Amino acid sequence: MRAAGRLPSGQSLTLKWPVLHEGAVPRFDSSTWDFRLFGLVEEPLRLSWEEFSNLPQSEVLADMHCVTRWSRFDNRWGGVLATELMRRVKLRPQARHVMVRAEHGYKSNLPLADLVRPTTIFALRHDGEPLPAEHGYPLRLVVPHLYAWKSVKWVRGIELLDLELPGFWEQNGYHIYGDPFKEQRYSV
Ligand SMILES: Nc1nc2c(c(=O)[nH]1)N[C@H]1C(S)=C(S)[C@@H](COP(=O)(O)O)O[C@H]1N2
Numbered sequence: 001m002r003a004a005g006r007l008p009s010g011q012s013l014t015l016k017w018p019v020l021h022e023g024a025v026p027r028f029d030s031s032t033w034d035f036r037l038f039g040l041v042e043e044p045l046r047l048s049w050e051e052f053s054n055l056p057q058s059e060v061l062a063d064m065h066c067v068t069r070w071s072r073f074d075n076r077w078g079g080v081l082a083t084e085l086m087r088r089v090k091l092r093p094q095a096r097h098v099m100v101r102a103e104h105g106y107k108s109n110l111p112l113a114d115l116v117r118p119t120t121i122f123a124l125r126h127d128g129e130p131l132p133a134e135h136g137y138p139l140r141l142v143v144p145h146l147y148a149w150k151s152v153k154w155v156r157g158i159e160l161l162d163l164e165l166p167g168f169w170e171q172n173g174y175h176i177y178g179d180p181f182k183e184q185r186y187s188v
């Protein structure tokens with residue numbers, strides 16, 4: 001596996017699916033849930049649950065790498081590609097970074113270029129089933145090419161920024177970018 005280049009150095013393969021997050025699993029209420037694109041956009045966008053779940057859907061098959069050293073291969077994520085979502089707003093020219101925002105104030109940062117990779121997906125399903133509550137139901141971001149703390153569960157919106165600001169784990173010592181293949185685990 002490692003020889004095939006799929007298992008980053010310092011990682012062990014798991015067949016289980018560990019659950020890892022800060023705080024409690026939030027409750028979902030489809031009548032109050034919304035998804036917001038805001039910040040450096042010409043017009044902020046707010047989508048209701050019905051609007052979001054009716055967006056065109058795709059699948060991405062991807063490996064998942066947690067900084068605590070487990071990797072899980074071949075996750076089949078179903079949902080809305082980030083590119084599909086971002087087509088619905090006109091960005092201000094200064095927009096370069098994003099802060100991904102979730103329930104309970106959890107947040108994580110990414111360069112805009114990483115959000116709009118073809119493999120970045122807002123997942124509603126895993127291996128054909130709705131996401132389990134503890135894995136992000138009803139919606140999580142999946143950014144397969146970065147450590148999994150960037151794959152924000154219970155995601156509620158994206159803020160477009162002109163500069164790189166640290167999210168929750170990035171403020172607490174994790175690397176600002178987090179490439180698992182370069183072992184960018186912690187900031188120096
Ligand atoms: N909202 C939220 N998303 C989060 C986290 C969190 O604490 N809150 N933890 C992250 C971390 S550190 C990891 S490893 C993955 C774990 O996803 P899983 O529990 O589905 O395996 O979720 C990420 N997304």
Ligand SMILES: [Mo]
Nearest residue numbers: 066067148149
């Ligand atoms: Mo993690």
